[in-house]
Amino acid sequence: MTEQAVPAPENRPGFLEPGLVLGDRFVATSIGGEMEHFNPATGRVNKAFPVATLDEVDEAVSAARAAFEEWRRWTPDARRAALLRLADIMVERRREIGVIAALESGTIYNEFVAAYTADWFRYYAGWADKLTGESINPYPFRGLDFTVPEPVGVVALFVASNGPIGFFGMAGAPALAAGCTLVVKPPELGPFSSVSFARWCLEAGIPPGVVNVVGGGPEVSQALVRHPGVDKISFTGSTQTGRRLQEAAAQNVKPLVMELGGKSANIVFADADLDAVIPGAARFINSAGQGCSMPTRLLVQRPRYDRAIEEVARIASGVVAGDPFTPGVTMGPVISESSARRITGLVSDAKESGAARVHQGGGRIGGELANGYFVEPTLLVDVDNAAPIAQTEIFGPVLCVIPFDDEDEAIALANGTGFGLVAYAHTQDMRRARRLIDSLRAGSVHINSSGPGPVSPASPFGGVKDSGYGRQGSRLGIEEFLSYKNVYLNI
Template structure:
């Protein structure tokens, strides 16, 4: 893989036309690893949103009539191209988001997996005969695409979000207008260009980096039939207010404060490695379903705290292009300030015992947005750092004695995205899976977000599903037809 750190030219993509300037102004893109300005990103305004939606509406009339097997063929070609360009996606993720190249392969792998999975559904969308009542009517359903879907994604793992949203929308016959975060425009641009290369018609996928004004224009456009959003609860509430005025449906994949519950029969060493990497290592803790609360049974608590501290303290930090780096920077200066503010408040209030980190890196990394992996033990369950999503490399550890206490602690936040259980007791694992108030439960290290399984949360973690057949159904409307038998 090339270690060229030069960002590509970035533009808006409307149909097959690239716009190097737009009415929303310019975003000065900063490399999170160095703090240096590296590109000017053109931002869409309402004018470009109108153009893109008109283009997507026109393309919809063509795309919806493609036979399912043809959409499947094109989506599989698209998945092939995502895989073929793995190295470039890894490079772009390091440039735009500071994702280390050692973990960056997860983006194209999952992006291709989700695209290929939904390609398999494209020719299997069927209705059903509902009934033949005594009156002699035949009643059946027609599954139909919505039309233009507005897709708004945040900056962490953009290629994964694109695969989760775009692939099922297209498989169902919809077209899309994507507003990626202005912090991560390069991956989304390459994604859309590869779709054209795969033969997906111009206008089926449109990409508009833009400001809040652009997002509002996209949500409010009368020809946008549904909105799907990945981000945080604060922004989601604003989106829902706007959708409510228009009676427009939305899917919300929001944040999490997922509990990783470790019982005394679990292996301390292997769980500590998993707990540290998946909370303060992977994406520098900037992931919605990462297990950022570690709940440990009393008899192994002290050993687990020490093991996690040791593992987390030895995770290599540094340059995203260094093949030894595991932990890169967080996304920007604002994120550094916000995360460190939460850490300082936790320290001042006595919310927990700081056992590792809690500081910004200096020296050669002082200009980048690097935070040392941070671990708090003995954390008050009611504290801010236990209740609120940090979205950074911060892990809180709490003690429990009984299964009932573990359940109460795990369910004590307003979030409900993921839950993790570590035990060799099958009965206990099933009881915990039933008791946790989450959209997903992982037992003993199962992997996150496979395309075949429904993914989505409850409470502050949003609603709606991505993945599996339910993820396809989010982009289908059922029409009921009755006729004399």
């Protein structure tokens, strides 16, 4: 990134487009009122955005239902072409997308998020004409028995606040490729990218009503989940919110796919290549720790424990926190003031209760950054795995370091939370690695890797236990938005 590539401050707010998208109607103001969005880096208001009324939620769902009948009948190659056009548009808008992401969630300004999201749309565009059923031997009858894949219908898409644009690719792309229509509920802490996304879809030739946007708080979420015109829920967010939506969806026996929280263990055995391990172990500072799959519990076998702490602390000490648009900055803020207070409160409680020792950080960053939501990179050592600090998804730049003695203890510690999204392990013993793959309770297991970076569209991603169910990515991702009809022809 160069300084010249960053838009000047006076041009940045112009990329933030508040509003509702209801079929072919754009609504800039609503009698439902408005909510203010605060820039995480400055603590100042970016813009206000309208809150949808219940009637406007109903209008959005009705528009999606009407558009579904057209969109599902588009030929697969036509849907594929539209999604490829959308991917091209997102790459063309990469500067705009980088600005929106930085202003919404405090993400370091970059143009990668546009290319990454476009990759998801290109990947699922390729699936649009490859969805097939199967032929069945109709024994003991004589006839033709087969299955036909069909889109599930209208999908309520809830995107998370830690980089909403990327979630349009992970969850929106497979739904659209399958022939479904969307009613998007933006996060209150990241409300602008959803409106831009709907606009890009129209530019790509996707019909009005295929993508709708209704902003607001919990009342809007509940209305959308309970709406009889919604056929499925796709939710990315916290486990607590996921439970509430699940309860509401149960009233209409409505299916969900939920990508929830994580508290991933990163197990380092004494025979691991520590030089290769440490950079990944320090990933908790990336995006200010706001990633559900991050290895936020570092479990180190005792012979390497002290050195691991020393090396991770060295990397964390080199963090440059600051405004996401400033060249050279390596860590931005957390998403909100309440998040910053929650994070530092959990650290303080762990320290006061004796559940952990603060090796580094633990507080807010002051000085020129005091008005923003900046939290110090925090390294907690000798952490009690049963304590809240090790059981709660912190969603901030906090790493819990825990010692262990042997393989059985490492597995027990790794599995000893309610979450099961990702597990990481480092060892040169491949027989041990094979045992770990079987023993670790997680949707993904990485051996000798602290994560390949962003999730690949070709790989299934999702969790077990409190980390949710269903998958994003791969063929499994598009299967979430398909229903299979069985057909029997008596011939």
